[in-house]
Amino acid sequence: MSGSDKGGSAVKLHKSLDKTQKTRDADPKPVVVGIQPLDAAAETEWSPPAFTVSARVELDEATLIANRCVCCRSDAPELEHYKVLRAKIQQIARDKGWNAVMITSPWTCMGKSLAAVNLAMTFAKAFNQTVMLVDADLRRQQVHRLLGYESGLGLADYLVDRRPLQQLIVWPSIEQMTVVSGGRSVENSAELMGSPRMRALVQELKNRYDDRMILFDSAAVLEGADALQLAALVDGIVVVVSEGETGMRDVKKAVAMLPAEKLIGYVLAQPNAATRRRP
Secondary structure, three states, X not given: XXXXXXXXXXXXXXXXXXXXHHHHHOOOOOOOOOOOOOOHHHHHHOOOOOOOOOEEOOOOHHHHHHOOOHHHOOOOHHHHHHHHHHHHHHHHHHHHOOOEEEEEOOOOOOOHHHHHHHHHHHHHOOOOOEEEEEEEOOOOOXXXXXXXXXXXXXXXXXXXXXXXXXXXXXXXXXXOEEEEOOOOOOOOHHHHHOOHHHXXXXXXXXXXXXXXXXXXXXOOHHHOOHHHHHHOOOOEEEEEXXXXXXXXXXXXXXXHHOOHHHEEEEEEEOOOOOOOOOO
């Protein structure tokens, strides 16, 4: 996973998403993020769903920070960048009726899973908004590792073993956020991403709650057909690239393979020399 030093990834927007849209169209203790309603009237209009039916795990803030999941903290400098990204996605989602966004990258180890986790945490801070983060990289499950908890079940168990979805959903003690991540790697991941069961799952998640944003951490675009299969099912796509590591040729090649009308924009992540990988 690419990122910056231990203090947190200096993730920033590579381009204004407004500009991209315009160009395309012409402690052990639980870590609680989220905010309280502004007043009693607002509280009666909306309240987050109860997550008690989901398996609960408690996250350790020190582990999150060490893994660069910095948006668990309200004072993280990177949080403002993610809030901008969240606002742009929310604006596009309102205009187009979208609620399912895929986070991908040209190659692995460029920061896509880290960006997906931090973006999910940022969405969880929004008022009148819940978020589900689905680890859809069946070759390399990373979300639960970044969050620092063990998970023996994941999306593959739903697609292959037909496990009930409810058995896979984890509430990481973050208000307004749930996660599906874990389980084994599979060989026929592209076929599973394009299966009728996966298509039905995406539709179910999209339609179950009006206030929920679903973020899919996808496999890398240039490493197989997985991301292309998932791209056909989601509403929008965010591409994560690694500063100084992702060549422009690879970016152009990856973007050309994705549906142009779904491309929301780019996120530029600074690499970590200890984890960088060149394809």
